[in-house]
Amino acid sequence: MTAMAPRRSEPDVSYLLDHTGHVLRTRMSAALAEIGLTPRMHCVLVHAVGQEHTQAQLAEMGDMDKTTMVVTVDALEAAGLAERRPSGTDRRARVVTVTEEGARAAERSSRVVDRVHREALDALPEDERRTLLRALERLAGGHLAVPAESPRPVRRARQRKR
Secondary structure, eight states: OOOOOOOOSSOOHHHHHHHHHHHHHHHHHHHHHTTTOOHHHHHHHHHHTTSOEEHHHHHHHTTOOHHHHHHHHHHHHHTTSEEEEEOSSOTTOEEEEEOHHHHHHHHHHHHHHHHHHHHHHTTSOHHHHHHHHHHHHHHHHTTTSSOOOOSSOOOOOOOOOO
16 A cells, blocks of 8 residues: 555645746756856856955855855856956955956846746736736745744755756
């Protein structure tokens, strides 16, 4: 005799958000790869263009750890899209500066990101699109704005390697 799964009394919101988020991230990665960028590179470029932010500040904005940020900025420097320079306000700090080519890449990648988001939302009728966005904004800014404290940190899902 096989055990039956317990009946759910509520929709599996975790699965719905995780699955759709994962698929959206894979589509975003594929679309940005077509122009030679990763989502992290896009994130750093759009936050750094025309601004003076340190790697630590950009890491916080992009929800990246320090090691990931260093690797990302190294890749941007190697591609000629960004540089590390001394800060104009704090001689001890170094900031990430976007090059002219990096600014053009940020514009291209922003159009790609907008297209991927638009394509995802186009799968819904207009009224459902507006409702979904309002509901997600309300959750992200309210009840689900801050992660809960936990004795065991929750790891974010890793993408499968090909």
